Amino acid sequence: MVLDVTEVAGGPHDAVGFLLAQLGTVTARRFREVLTPLGIEPRQFAVLRLVAQSEGQSQQALGDSLHIAPSQMVSLVDELEQRGLVERRANPSDRRVRALHVTAAGRKTLAAAGRLAMEHETRLCEPLQPGERQALIAMLQRLAAAQGLHPGVHPGLDHGS
Amino acid sequence: MVLDVTEVAGGPHDAVGFLLAQLGTVTARRFREVLTPLGIEPRQFAVLRLVAQSEGQSQQALGDSLHIAPSQMVSLVDELEQRGLVERRANPSDRRVRALHVTAAGRKTLAAAGRLAMEHETRLCEPLQPGERQALIAMLQRLAAAQGLHPGVHPGLDHGS
DNA sequence: TATTGTTATACTCTATAACTATA
DNA sequence: TATAGTTATAGAGTATAACAATA
Numbered sequence: 001m002v003l004d005v006t007e008v009a010g011g012p013h014d015a016v017g018f019l020l021a022q023l024g025t026v027t028a029r030r031f032r033e034v035l036t037p038l039g040i041e042p043r044q045f046a047v048l049r050l051v052a053q054s055e056g057q058s059q060q061a062l063g064d065s066l067h068i069a070p071s072q073m074v075s076l077v078d079e080l081e082q083r084g085l086v087e088r089r090a091n092p093s094d095r096r097v098r099a100l101h102v103t104a105a106g107r108k109t110l111a112a113a114g115r116l117a118m119e120h121e122t123r124l125c126e127p128l129q130p131g132e133r134q135a136l137i138a139m140l141q142r143l144a145a146a147q148g149l150h151p152g153v154h155p156g157l158d159h160g161s
Numbered sequence: 162m163v164l165d166v167t168e169v170a171g172g173p174h175d176a177v178g179f180l181l182a183q184l185g186t187v188t189a190r191r192f193r194e195v196l197t198p199l200g201i202e203p204r205q206f207a208v209l210r211l212v213a214q215s216e217g218q219s220q221q222a223l224g225d226s227l228h229i230a231p232s233q234m235v236s237l238v239d240e241l242e243q244r245g246l247v248e249r250r251a252n253p254s255d256r257r258v259r260a261l262h263v264t265a266a267g268r269k270t271l272a273a274a275g276r277l278a279m280e281h282e283t284r285l286c287e288p289l290q291p292g293e294r295q296a297l298i299a300m301l302q303r304l305a306a307a308q309g310l311h312p313g314v315h316p317g318l319d320h321g322s
Numbered sequence: 323t324a325t326t327g328t329t330a331t332a333c334t335c336t337a338t339a340a341c342t343a344t345a
Numbered sequence: 346t347a348t349a350g351t352t353a354t355a356g357a358g359t360a361t362a363a364c365a366a367t368a
Contacts, residue, residue, distance in 0.1 A: 012207075015282050016294065017188045019301040024185015026308050027178045046173075060326065069360070074328060096326040096367050121176050127307040128300060133177065136300050139293060140180040146288040147187050221349060230337075235351055257344045257349045 016143075027124060034120045038109055043068065044080055045113050051086055051100045052110055058097040085109050177304075188285060195281045199270055204229065205241055206274050212247060212261045213271055219258040246270050 012018040032042055040048070043066075050062055063073040077100065080086040085106035088098040102110070125133050173179040193203055201209070204227075211223055224234040238261065241247040246267035249259040263271070286294045 015278070016298060016301070017192060017278075017282050017285050019298065019305060020181065021185045021189040021192070022310055023301060023305055023308070024182045024189070026305075026310060028182040028185070030308075031178060031182070058326075070327070071329080071361085072359080094326085094368070098327070117176070117178075121178050124178050124304065124308075127303040132300060136297070137177060137180065139289060139297050140177070140184060142288040143285065144180060144184055144187075147184070147191075147285075149183055149187060219349070231350070232338085232352080233336080255345070255349085257342095259350070 020143075030124075031117070031120055034116050035113060038113055038116070039083060040080070040085075040109065040113065044076055045110075045117075047073075047076055048080060048085060048102065048106060048110050048113070052102045052107065055101050056089075056099045058091075059100065062100065080106075083109075191285075192278070192281055195277050196274060199274055199277070200244060201241070201246075201270065201274065205237055206271075206278075208234075208237055209241060209246060209263065209267060209271050209274070213263045213268065216262050217250075217260045219252075220261065223261065241267075244270075 028042070035042060035045060046066055047062060047068075050065060051057070059073045059077060060070050062068075063070055068076065077086060077088065081088060083105075084103055087101045087103055089101055091097045091099045125136075128136065189203070196203060196206060207227055208223060208229075211226060212218070220234045220238060221231050223229075224231055229237065238247060238249065242249060244266075245264055248262045248264055250262055252258045252260050286297075289297065
């Protein structure tokens, strides 16, 4: 999905909505670029982290948590598996489900991605004075809550709510 | 372009980058919905406003200002013209260019869109206390400037810089 | 009959490259 | 030859529906 917003007050540049949309797209694109050295996309990072956090879950259970459609989970996990970051294991009690587990390589990649993400965050917040970052986060979280957003859910996937 | 970001610090929910991407997508989607009663999209709103602001410019000049490719301007202006909001007039001195002008209906729609945008902005900023909105805007503008963003440029269109 | 994972299909967006008519 | 507008084409991304295996 593309991001298009052009809001207004006197001009768009002093509207919160416009600034959020503008910064949101750029931030997302930059983060995608940040991850490319690791060969994964932001959504795969999200899946990888969730798998590591609770191993053995089914694809669809993970997809529900991240608001990713089942058919999208397939190709997403396909690539993670091809890169050797994740394993699909059989579930003896229900042979339909594929239990997902992180490999050792997956944990290494996950750690590296976390470091890159932190660097990205630091770089993004560079223009803020100490203390401002926390104030900004508090305000953004209030706006997000008012919009009915769940804290941990990936934006581009969160189409319904 | 789609917005995918999943950032991290301890969790994604306390990262500025994640919150910006999440709020950016939602804000953009809501604004698109806000405009639907008028039958125009956010980008068409941007074009319409720019045409009204400086009449008689060529399509490509406007496209340059908004970072919209020439081929996209065509269908965008096509629809605006079909809805009777904009006119393509011939330029006697150079018969290749199409000078764009707003119609009376276009001005009415533009005014209505401006009102809807302001309502949208107000609704979005409802959770902020008086004064916080200005502080938020100031911080976001600083972040945007640090990312090299031009003030008036539409986010989804701003792919290069 | 319902569910997991998968495949196939269609639809939108975007990017690029041709093409025309003018210059 | 270069430029404004247009058209055509290909690629990504997304959403939906159909399908096989299993429950």
